[in-house]
Amino acid sequence: MPLNQEAKPKLLWIQGVTCNGNTHSFLNLPYLESLLAKYELLYHPILPSKYTFRRIIELALECDVLIFEGAFDPLMKRHDILLKDVLEHYSQKTRLIISVGSCASFGGVFKESAPQRNSGLIFNESDPYGPSLKQKRKVINLSGCPIHPEWMGYTLSMIAQKREIQLDELHRPIELYSSLAHHGCTRNEYFEWKVDTKNFGEKEGCLFYQHGCRAPMTHSSCNKILWNDVSSKTRSGTPCFGCTEPDFPRSNLFSTQTNMSIPQDVPLGVSKRSYLTLAGIAKTFHIKRLEEKLIDYKRDN
């Protein structure tokens, strides 16, 4: 045995009120096997683990990295024990806590199961609140519904390499959440010239002006590192629903609230007034190329 061989960090994955979506998204990580080899997996809901869940809730073990998926409900029981006690026990000695998904980060969809009680680990939407506030320095939020597998891959690799992860004010890694979902969208040209799509199901047009797209206001790298290595919501004609932000899920997700035919919420950091002027000018251009179909499969040859 080589000298000075350090023990692998112990990884534990526990769940609150969840759909298992982050668990399954994580399984899509292309380098899952080599990443898992860097850790000792105490428990994961699906992957083969060292211990059974019964052993985990006996609270006799410790971990180095604690992953929490799902909204936190202070009254929730994992079999005979309160989830609160499970979280408290493992939070004490762990080096880091990763909240995976928007439910664990901000409350998300399952905050609505019990709006008066449920929250994320250190935020209730964007307000500081939750069971891990005292340990908030340990908490990394990976918001998203679900998380992109590469975000998990990045975070766990950085931890394994003992590198420091820089976080934004919502405790999200800056490398993953500094740019917007809009960044890299293939419909950018239509956004630029303010040409909205005429109907869902078309290759042409932007989804921001009428069809509910939140990409210009949403921190995420969905259009930079594609989903399942192949696509993204906006590339497949679906509006971005802003699932990485604390206010997810908003309502009326397939339509844009407008004011004088300009979206109520304008791209992040842009003054509304300037945007109104810019959009007004851009709209006068009437660029024929952008108003026509890109490909006409019915054309006679």
Next chain:
Amino acid sequence: MITKEIIDHIEGEASIHFDMKDEKVDFATVCFPHFRGMEKILQGKNALDALVITPRVCGICGHAHLMATVRAIEDAYKNAGKAIQLSQKAQNIREFTLVMEIIQNHFKWLYLTIIPELAKLTSSTRLQTPLKGAFASQIATKALAIFAGQWPHSSYMIPGGITSDPTHMELIKAKSFIEELVTFFEKETAGTSLETVLAYESCKDFNKLDSDISELEKNLIALGMQKKGFAYDRFINIGEHSFTNPSKLLQTKGHAVHLKYIDTEDSYSPEEKSYAKNALYNNKYYETGPLSRLMAQRIPLIKNIHRRFQDSAYSRIMARVFEIPYLLKHSLKLLNEIQIDEISCAKVQDISKITASGIGIVEAPRGPLIHKIEIENGIIKEYKIITPTQWNIGSGTKEKPMPAQKAMQTLSKEEALFVFRGFDVCSVCTTH
């Protein structure tokens, strides 16, 4: 004495309370402890928002929930006198992505659930390759995401069709992923060609192979699973699809299904609070899922297996595995039939003009998934979900047990736990 077993490494968690007699299961109740209130969350929201919320019922079969929602909303349009005509292209693509989700589910269940559990009961060391399940499902979800943008939690099916509008380039890419998946299945799972497996007419044909499938089959026989795990030998499929048809099967005889007979009741779980409801058809319990679907299609191999071993754990497990090649072949047909010049999405009236109820039924990986919606001026008044696991694994009384409870009776506890997992349990869906 009643003892409690915590069931982990399924979708979500469950517990089983076993009442043993002479070391055999006399009776078992099943408890799904976590409630999330999805139906209530949906109330008061714009009906289209359900397309974003319901996939979040379940991380492994959210796509089936999306399809059930879109079908329910489209049914409401129809009932409001505004019937929507979907293009064949949109129908094929929806069907294709649903099939991809079923395939990823089955691969995960095979390699991450049933094979590791089987290995615990046998001395086989060959069967320890859990990450094969993740690898295969990665390929299936890539093919899915070409059209749906992402998996899990896509919302690309909308009333009128789909949001994406693929080019030939995307169809070629999707096809190449299917070919990659077929190669994986042939090399890693079956040990022979897809066509060879699909041409099998007897379960003895597996004996010729030396592969994960044949190892699984051999071990199931060695454990006597062909003589264990019997339920009622009554099956039901309710979702309309190109790969199966709605029917009720009593042994092998098929009958029509009428939606008015579908009902739910509270489960019987005296030891622990359970949030699952049992699903019934005409006051009786039915088994759902791959065995049921393939029986309805009268697949020779499945008919042979059923004739020899009825609805045993063996039949149930082998049918779930066999549905992989069956659906792989079908998915290529769906892709090949796509006419690229058809529209992706028909124009539909604004949802705010719709006041009506609708029902959407889909065959999810584990069987029929039913969504009922009541819309008033585009807003959800009421939403109701019945999931496949509610058919297979609710909790009934000793006099009238549900299929999975019945299947566990008279077995040792270890065997019972294995048989239970043979149903492919989704606790997450069940306690929506």
